[in-house]
Amino acid sequence: MNTLYPVMLEPQEPSGYCVQFVDIPGAITEGETLEECLFNAAEALTGVIESYIELGQEIPRPSENIKEAYYIAPDARVQSALLIRWARGDRSLADIARALETSWPSAQRLENPHHSPTLKQLERAASVLGKKLVLSLE
CATH class of the missing domain: 1.10.260 (434 Repressor (Amino-terminal Domain))
Structure with a gap:
């Protein structure tokens, strides 16, 4: 079973990136550098999935083979x-x-x-x- 969720980075003006998960709409963050974005993405994903579990909500399975995506796991x-x-x-x-x-x-x-x-x-x-x-x- 896979817990790696695809995330897309979109460049922002004047700098940095907006980070959005393909399968988890509520997990959105940002960062100035790629490293900061990926760290923040893991934190956001962890928090949103914790919330889904606590509320008894269905947790979507991660998509696979998304071109140009980075793959992030929760803690x-x-x-x-x-x-x-x-x-x-x-x-x-x-x-x-x-x-x-x-x-x-x-x-x-x-x-x-x-x-x-x-x-x-x-x-x-x-x-x-x-x-x-x-x-x-x-």
């Missing part, structure tokens, strides 16, 4: 919550809690963007969801 806490949520699909949190042999609140924390699950918890959850945990540094 690790939000990525893990998002991936667990997507992998769970229609299964209830109660089903996941039973499969993990844990409490419902413990299972719910896996989808909480303010909680940092351990690698062991993520690995167990991935296994229960029929997935494999894969880490990447970029």
Whole structure:
């Protein structure tokens, strides 16, 4: 599963760029340099997805192969919550809690963007969801 969202940079006058996500309309930011834009984009994406999760809103999947786009991921806490949520699909949190042999609140924390699950918890959850945990540094 992919959590890299495409972002487009549009030059602004007299300087800098406007940064807009293709799939997340509420995630808009700006910056003077490319580096600043990409940093701000990650912050904006993290904040908007956190908000979507807290409000129980549907989170769009990221588009792929957008020409001239930069691809940005939210922070690790939000990525893990998002991936667990997507992998769970229609299964209830109660089903996941039973499969993990844990409490419902413990299972719910896996989808909480303010909680940092351990690698062991993520690995167990991935296994229960029929997935494999894969880490990447970029």
